[in-house]
Amino acid sequence: MYPLFLKASAEKQRNIINAALHEFSKHSYDAASTNNIVKEAGISKGILFHYFGNKKNLYLYVYEYVLDTYTEAIFDALNLEERDIFKRFTQMVSMQMNLLQQNPAFFNFLNMTTIERSVAVATELEQISNTKQDYSYEKFSFGIDYSLFKEGINVEYALNILRWINEGIAHRYEQQFKDAFNDFDEFNKLLNRCAEEMEDYFRFIKPLLYTE
Amino acid sequence: MYPLFLKASAEKQRNIINAALHEFSKHSYDAASTNNIVKEAGISKGILFHYFGNKKNLYLYVYEYVLDTYTEAIFDALNLEERDIFKRFTQMVSMQMNLLQQNPAFFNFLNMTTIERSVAVATELEQISNTKQDYSYEKFSFGIDYSLFKEGINVEYALNILRWINEGIAHRYEQQFKDAFNDFDEFNKLLNRCAEEMEDYFRFIKPLLYTE
DNA sequence: TGCTAAAATGACCACATCGGTCAATATTTG
DNA sequence: CAAATATTGACCGATGTGGTCATTTTAGCA
Numbered sequence: 001m002y003p004l005f006l007k008a009s010a011e012k013q014r015n016i017i018n019a020a021l022h023e024f025s026k027h028s029y030d031a032a033s034t035n036n037i038v039k040e041a042g043i044s045k046g047i048l049f050h051y052f053g054n055k056k057n058l059y060l061y062v063y064e065y066v067l068d069t070y071t072e073a074i075f076d077a078l079n080l081e082e083r084d085i086f087k088r089f090t091q092m093v094s095m096q097m098n099l100l101q102q103n104p105a106f107f108n109f110l111n112m113t114t115i116e117r118s119v120a121v122a123t124e125l126e127q128i129s130n131t132k133q134d135y136s137y138e139k140f141s142f143g144i145d146y147s148l149f150k151e152g153i154n155v156e157y158a159l160n161i162l163r164w165i166n167e168g169i170a171h172r173y174e175q176q177f178k179d180a181f182n183d184f185d186e187f188n189k190l191l192n193r194c195a196e197e198m199e200d201y202f203r204f205i206k207p208l209l210y211t212e
Numbered sequence: 213m214y215p216l217f218l219k220a221s222a223e224k225q226r227n228i229i230n231a232a233l234h235e236f237s238k239h240s241y242d243a244a245s246t247n248n249i250v251k252e253a254g255i256s257k258g259i260l261f262h263y264f265g266n267k268k269n270l271y272l273y274v275y276e277y278v279l280d281t282y283t284e285a286i287f288d289a290l291n292l293e294e295r296d297i298f299k300r301f302t303q304m305v306s307m308q309m310n311l312l313q314q315n316p317a318f319f320n321f322l323n324m325t326t327i328e329r330s331v332a333v334a335t336e337l338e339q340i341s342n343t344k345q346d347y348s349y350e351k352f353s354f355g356i357d358y359s360l361f362k363e364g365i366n367v368e369y370a371l372n373i374l375r376w377i378n379e380g381i382a383h384r385y386e387q388q389f390k391d392a393f394n395d396f397d398e399f400n401k402l403l404n405r406c407a408e409e410m411e412d413y414f415r416f417i418k419p420l421l422y423t424e
Numbered sequence: 425t426g427c428t429a430a431a432a433t434g435a436c437c438a439c440a441t442c443g444g445t446c447a448a449t450a451t452t453t454g
Numbered sequence: 455c456a457a458a459t460a461t462t463g464a465c466c467g468a469t470g471t472g473g474t475c476a477t478t479t480t481a482g483c484a
Contacts, residue, residue: 004431007431009440028243030241031239035471040420043433043435045472047433049472055473154416165373167376168380201373209420220460245443246444256463257444258445258446
């Protein structure tokens, strides 16, 4: 893909990706500044364009990188022998918390891409999203044991509701995550509280969906 | 508040508010352009600043206007004698669909304000939000009959889940709403389909939460 | 060591757009 | 008709944009 970039040292690549993630998670594509990115990455403007040619390539590269990293993290975290959907969710929540701890901009960036409206990248964004996003969801729900559900339960509805609970809680914590970003202990406490709350809701809804 | 603006004709006020809503729902505060607003509203740059003094005042005025309109719409739509939370939700969904039909930018703007990060307006935004947002939620859940729930059900959890279902479905339809924005029939069909789906989920979850 | 090719720099470009102003003009009012 | 008010839009200095390229630094090899 971008051989010049891939030839650079791992640390440099990481710096650039993190700086881009940070900028693109704070601003829309149009409003994001390559000047800010190079400043934060500690590189010159020239080398960035040497690597990626233009802003758009950089943006789409970061998007693919994030989706791939996310998918890979799911692969790592998921124990496919666990066929209980609630345990699966617990696994995924802990995976997401780890990712968030490693790089808070990660999910902010993903959120931004879902509301991105710039015509300059809209079509490519949707294209990449379609090819990659569904895959990780499929992976997540592979091999689920549907017989654990009460008879007559619409499993598709049940799974969607679980996801929306997850997203709803995450969304509620978002601002707090941002505020606590620089306080390591506080940030970890928040992560735990958030995961705990998700667990609470799962405990609440599980007996409603599962047979005794 | 802004007497010069309020003295203008109702049509002019409407044009300005709609133009501002449109611009601020497409761009963050910093990225939004007053030039675009005056162009779309069909007024001169001078008169806009004559009315509001500066961009920030305009933005916050529109935000208050939207929250007030929303609250008022809830007042109109809600039958407080209906004490079944599911019927209440149905009432609110239909109210939201009406608002969305009248002005699609309405909810997009509200979504944008929830992710707004500009330091120029952050504190005021939160301040206004705190004073007004809670109120409409309180209003919505006033007089709910909790005895309809199964024994041992955590009602707070149940209500949150209903809200997240609502938001999750709405979010899923968002992009489609935008695409169909100019096709009146298609747009209405979408509104109905979205409301229908919310009803489906309510029908699904109601027997899980309520006693027979 | 010296030489060459590749990597990296950052000043610089032309340009677009920004929020905001204000002298000039149009309209309303009495 | 004059005075007061409403409205215009050209204009301002400032800022920042994505992208370029002559120049310098570094790395690899003989």
